[in-house]
Amino acid sequence: MNRERLESELERFEGDADARRVVARQARDLADSGRVAEDLEFELTVETVLENLADAPADHSLVERWNWWIGSLELSHGGYERFQVRVY
Numbered sequence: 001m002n003r004e005r006l007e008s009e010l011e012r013f014e015g016d017a018d019a020r021r022v023v024a025r026q027a028r029d030l031a032d033s034g035r036v037a038e039d040l041e042f043e044l045t046v047e048t049v050l051e052n053l054a055d056a057p058a059d060h061s062l063v064e065r066w067n068w069w070i071g072s073l074e075l076s077h078g079g080y081e082r083f084q085v086r087v088y
Contacts, residue, residue, distance in 0.1 A: 001027060001028055001031040001044055001045060001046060001049075002046060003024045003025065003027070003028040004024075005046050006023075006024045006027055006028075006046045006049060006050075007020045007021060007024040009046055009050055010023060010024060010050075010053075010062060012050075013053060013061070013062040013065060014060075014061045014062055015061050015062030015063060019061070019062045019063050019085075020062065022063070022085055023062055023063065023066045023085060026066065026070075026083050026084075026085060027044070027049050027066075029083060030044060030070075030080075030083045031043075031044040033083075035077075035079060035080065036048075036073075039073075039077045040077075052069045053065040053066065053069060055069070056068040056069060063085045063087060066084075066085055067084050067085055070083050070084050071084070
């Protein structure tokens with residue numbers, strides 16, 4: 001997965017540069033883990049991340065969209081919690 005390209009493409013969602021950077025980093029870590037390929041039998045790409053984030057509720061920020069998707073993966077397959085973005 002091209003992290004720099006993803007970070008750029010994430011501009012379509014509400015969120016600042018820091019949010020784009022952390023979500024792109026988590027997406028790269030998720031891709032590197034091989035979990036999605038193992039559990040869902042497809043390669044995690046920039047396009048698949050964008051498609052899944054677009055499915056989140058429209059009023060969600062970028063980080064909320066990411067956590068919504070990761071939460072769905074956690075519920076359905078387990079083992080995805082470590083990829084959530086923690087907001088303090």
